[in-house]
Amino acid sequence: xxxxxxxxxxxxxxxARLADPDREVGALCTDSFGVSEGDAFIxxxxxxxxxxxxxxxAHDRGASLxxxxxxxxxxxxxxxxxxxxxxxxxxxxxxxxxELCGRPSDRMIFVAVTGTNGKTxxxxxxxxxxxxxxxxxxxxxxxxxxxxERTDIIGESGVNSMTTPPPEKLYPELARMADEGVEIxxxxxxxxxxxxxxxxxxxxxxAVFTNLTPEHLDYHGTMENYFASKRRLLELSRTAAVNLDxxxxxxxxxxxxPTVTYSAKRDADFRAVDSSCxxxxxxxxxxxxxxxxxxxPITCPIPGEFTVYNTLAAATAARLFGIKPGIIQKxxxxxxxxxxxxxxxxxPEKLGFEVYIDYxxxxxxxERALGTLRRRRGEGGRLIAVFGCGGDRDKSKRPVMGRxxxxxxxxxxxxxxxxxxxxxxxxxxxxxxxIPDRSRCRVIERREAAIRAALGEARPGDVVLLxxxxxxxxxxxxxGKHPFSEKNIVLDALGEKF
Numbered sequence: 394x395x396x397x398x399x400x401x402x403x404x405x406x407x408x409a410r411l412a413d414p415d416r417e418v419g420a421l422c423t424d425s426f427g428v429s430e431g432d433a434f435i436x437x438x439x440x441x442x443x444x445x446x447x448x449x450x451a452h453d454r455g456a457s458l459x460x461x462x463x464x465x466x467x468x469x470x471x472x473x474x475x476x477x478x479x480x481x482x483x484x485x486x487x488x489x490x491x492e493l494c495g496r497p498s499d500r501m502i503f504v505a506v507t508g509t510n511g512k513t514x515x516x517x518x519x520x521x522x523x524x525x526x527x528x529x530x531x532x533x534x535x536x537x538x539x540x541x542e543r544t545d546i547i548g549e550s551g552v553n554s555m556t557t558p559p560p561e562k563l564y565p566e567l568a569r570m571a572d573e574g575v576e577i578x579x580x581x582x583x584x585x586x587x588x589x590x591x592x593x594x595x596x597x598x599x600a601v602f603t604n605l606t607p608e609h610l611d612y613h614g615t616m617e618n619y620f621a622s623k624r625r626l627l628e629l630s631r632t633a634a635v636n637l638d639x640x641x642x643x644x645x646x647x648x649x650x651p652t653v654t655y656s657a658k659r660d661a662d663f664r665a666v667d668s669s670c671x672x673x674x675x676x677x678x679x680x681x682x683x684x685x686x687x688x689x690p691i692t693c694p695i696p697g698e699f700t701v702y703n704t705l706a707a708a709t710a711a712r713l714f715g716i717k718p719g720i721i722q723k724x725x726x727x728x729x730x731x732x733x734x735x736x737x738x739x740x741p742e743k744l745g746f747e748v749y750i751d752y753x754x755x756x757x758x759x760e761r762a763l764g765t766l767r768r769r770r771g772e773g774g775r776l777i778a779v780f781g782c783g784g785d786r787d788k789s790k791r792p793v794m795g796r797x798x799x800x801x802x803x804x805x806x807x808x809x810x811x812x813x814x815x816x817x818x819x820x821x822x823x824x825x826x827x828i829p830d831r832s833r834c835r836v837i838e839r840r841e842a843a844i845r846a847a848l849g850e851a852r853p854g855d856v857v858l859l860x861x862x863x864x865x866x867x868x869x870x871x872x873g874k875h876p877f878s879e880k881n882i883v884l885d886a887l888g889e890k891f
Contacts, residue, residue: 394419397433397458400489403594407478416475418458421489421561422451430455435486436462440612444482460485484590490560491594497567498595501531501575504710505592505630507582507623508603508642510758511703512556514695515603516579517731518707523577525724526716531570533558534581535752536732536864540570557586564594584609588622592629599713600630601706605641606757611787616641634709636702637661655709657701663709665691668701670765676737682708682718689718693725697735697765699758733863735762738883745853746774750879752863754783754810756793759860763801766856774854775803779847780861781810781840782820784869791820792827799828802858804850806835808843810861811869840868844879845886859883 394417419431425447428434434451436444436459448459448467452474459468459476468476479485491498504519506512513535520530520539532539535556557580558566570578582600586592605620613619620641627633627650635645637656646652654661657668657680668680676696682689682705693704708721730736738748747769753762759780767776778798782791798805807824809817817838828834837843847857859879862868868877 395493400433400492401477401485402492403488404477404485405480407480409477410472411475411477416458421486421493422456423486423559423561425450425454425456428454428456431457433458433460433489435460435482435489437482437486438462460489481590484593487560487564487591488594490564494564494568495571496594497564497571500571501567502577503580503595503597504577504599504601505580505582505595505597505626506601506603506706507584507587507626508601508636508639509606509608509755510761511603511699511706512581512583513752514700514703514731514734515601515706516581517734518693518704518725518728519579519710521728522707522711522716522721522724523579523714526711526714526720529574529576531567531575531578532580533563533566533578538566540566540573540575543573556581556583557591560591563591582626584613584619584622587625588613592626595629597626597630599632599634599710600626601634601710602626602639602642602645603636603702603706604639604757606755607787607790607793608755609787610789611785632713634706634713636706638702653709653713655702655705657705663705663712665701665705668698670696670698670701670768676769678704680705684712684718687718689722691722691725693728695728695731695735696769697761699761699765700735733865735765736863738880740883740887744851744887745771746851746855746857748848748851748857748859748883750859750863752865753780753860754863756790756797759794760797760801762858762860763798766858767801769856771854774852774856776801777804777806777847777850777855777857778802779806779808779840779843779857779859781808781812781817782824782861783811784813784815784817784820786813788823791823795824795827796829799830799834802833804833804835804847806837806843806847808837808840809868809870810840811865812871813869814871817870840877841882844882848883848886 398415418433422428422432423435423437428451434456462482506515520532523530633652635642635654637643637654638658655663657665664683665680670678677694678700679692682691711721733752736750751762753759851857866878868875
């Protein structure tokens, strides 16, 4: 229970009908069916449903307070029901949860990373550097929620049901981190979270902008809207670190807040020069980081050009916090594998081929992953790609990803990937539609069968990429969410074959 006056202390109120402004309220709920006696129901407008239409259900279930953006006929007809009219219920929900949890955002330092690709890897890399520098770190993101050395793997705590959790999960977890002594939190800021004001109560010391390529257009509509949602992070931050090589983000250095730039191609505050991607034996990247005329050699065992940018962004952030170059170099040189990010599976060396799992689920990410692994092929070897596209998501990227895969892989197996409520065959049809030459493509609808087929094809010198699911250990179809581990499937399949 908490006093209403305290919960609303930072909320912009338009009007209120309250019997007692200092009254106590129970839980804060945005789901009318989750309301219990004495709770406050916050009417959040969604993409499919509007919480204002469910006030009657919340009231029937015992809600004693309604937070809304407008008076409704039901509220007008039930003047015994307390209500507060605010300008924005999504913003109010975030502010109220922050207050309910004791303002954890005031007790720690926050760094946010936003962009289409690279958010997870960059936050992980920053965490490794800052840990090496002696900070007690926290991480909120797609794969895991980490507080110090405590790790909540996706699905265990419920925090990681999306890249940036909703307020009812985010702020209690931040409070827990603060209580556990976390000093700095690295957070992935999704476009959805920024456009829905989930992060507005947090003051970010630094915002890192990675890149912007087409994604989530089913939600944002246009690239301009998508960019605008990302740009909102500037309003919440004291300083920004911007990828100068990105055509969208390079214009963020407009003087609205102090901004530093990083680049692998242009003159910037932090620049990677003489970069190379090692393709034989132990994979990885190396380059020289140039800062104010000083040169620092950087290495990292994670392969791919994208790792150059991710480590560059992480190193830029670390230098802005005054972390010494030597600490940055040592931390990046021994950085552990990031789950589902160009993750090489440990299979018997005698098989002679390699298997990688990567979260690549956008055209840009798939192109980069395939481009990296093409160079991993042995003499006479092939690149075999298994991928699909998610259902109930942006359909425009499907044919584009099909064309990219067919152009870079020697064999493409198109399959399912979280079809959700869509018919997986319709999704596959959209992908195939973008492939002009289908001679090196197969369609195997069931993902497990597709993985097994790819492994059955693999021979010495080949590289197999399982793209799209990355760290996910589940599959979502029309019947719901089911356990699904690509790692286990690979190990089982190889055990049967060999």
